Amino acid sequence: KAGVTQTPRYLIKTRGQQVTLSCSPISGHRSVSWYQQTPGQGLQFLFEYFSETQRNKGNFPGRFSGRQFSNSRSEMNVSTLELGDSALYLCASTNPTTDTQYFGPGTRLTVL
C-alpha cells in the first residue's frame, strides 16, 4: 500500500507570497491532519480534516487554511508568507481501524 505523499517536497518563496501544499493520504484513510515542524517550536498541530470538513484546528492565524476533497486528498494554503513560516509541513492520515497516524515526508518551505 502506498504511503502518504506530499508535493512539492521543497519550496522557496518570498515574503508576501502565498503557497499551496498538497497531501494524498493512504487509501482508505479519510482523516488528514497537518502539522508545522520547526526547530524552536517542535511539532505543532495546524488542523485536521475528515470527510471534507475541518474537525479540529490548532492555534494558528487565519493565514493558514486548508481543505479536503471528496477523494480525501487535502491541501493547505498559507497566504501573505512571513519569514517565520519557514518550516517543515507534515501531513498525516489516520487509519480508521487503529487510530494510528501515518506521516508523509513533508514539504520543506523556505521563506526569503
Place this chain on the structure above:
Amino acid sequence: GESVGLHLPTLSVQEGDNSIINCAYSNSASDYFIWYKQESGKGPQFIIDIRSNMDKRQGQRVTVLLNKTVKHLSLQIAATQPGDSAVYFCAEKTSYDKVIFGPGTSLSVIP
C-alpha cells in the same frame, strides 16, 4: 501554535546496549499513546502504540511502558543499533484525532 516543550533532550548509548527514552504526557484523559521515530529529512515514522487500558506492550526490539498514575510513558529499545539514531517523539491522543506531541529526544548510537 499548540505544542509541548522547546528543548530537545539527548541520549547517547553504546551500540548493543539498551536504550530507554522517557516522556511525560499532559492530559490524564488521553487514552491512546504513540511513539514515533524521525530521521533527518524524513517525516515521523510510527514505531509502537499503547492504549490506556494497558501498561506494557512489546514490539520487535521495542517495548512501551505506560504509567497512568504519574502520566509517564517510556520507550525501551533493545540491543540499540546505529540505525536507531534519530529523534523520538511521544504523542498523546485526546478526542477527535487531535494528537499532541512531546518535544522529542535525540538518540545517538555510538558504534
